[in-house]
Amino acid sequence: MKLKYLLFGLALVSLTSFSNDNAYKNYTKITKKSNVIYQTSEGEKLIAKSDCIGCHKLDKKLIGPSYLDIAKKYPLNDKNVAYLSGKIIKGGSGVWGSIPMSAHSSLKKNDATSMAKYILSLKK
Template sequence: MKITYLILGVTLIALTSFTRENFNVNYEKKMTPTEQTSDGEKLISKMDCVGCHKLDKKLIGPSYLDIAKKYPLNEKNINYLTNKIMKGGSGVWGNIPMAAHASLKKDDAKSIAKYILSLKK
């Protein structure tokens, strides 16, 4: 009986090693161009932004959708929010100040601002 199982196991291993199937299939979801993650979205997910902001709910700070509703997507507002992200501030959305992100590169802050303002529906 042991020999039967041994032969069956060796046969099974031999047969699977000769298949032409690619078992290293990447099962990641294929995104359409409109669903691709932007640079700003990637930066937000790696930073401390998620501690105070959510996409659709107010936490400590406003939701990204509320920000997008308040500021139209234009160069003036992108620059304003870029500076706000880098320098911090308070008073616009309440008394709790937003922390400064002075070590953030200006281009990265601009990508974040563009992403947030692009959320307006």
């Protein structure tokens, strides 16, 4: 019985050693390309982890404006990044309608800046 398992194992090893592993190589190449194409920014990761998605979407108005609408309104520069990161932390109202945006006072300034830079980088 042990001899059968030993022979079966040797046959399996010998057969797999002759297999064509190009499929695996192609898969890893595609994965590497995909990592470059779909690499996410720090700001995007922070937004995904936060409660922002409850009020904002990428391309559609939900409770608050879409990220693309924000990017259209504010050009990407240091002044607007500072303004929006302050709005993210302190909250506010009146710019996009009567519904106020809640404050995120526990958010670090660097994180809010990364989020604002990501949003403003979406301008097409």
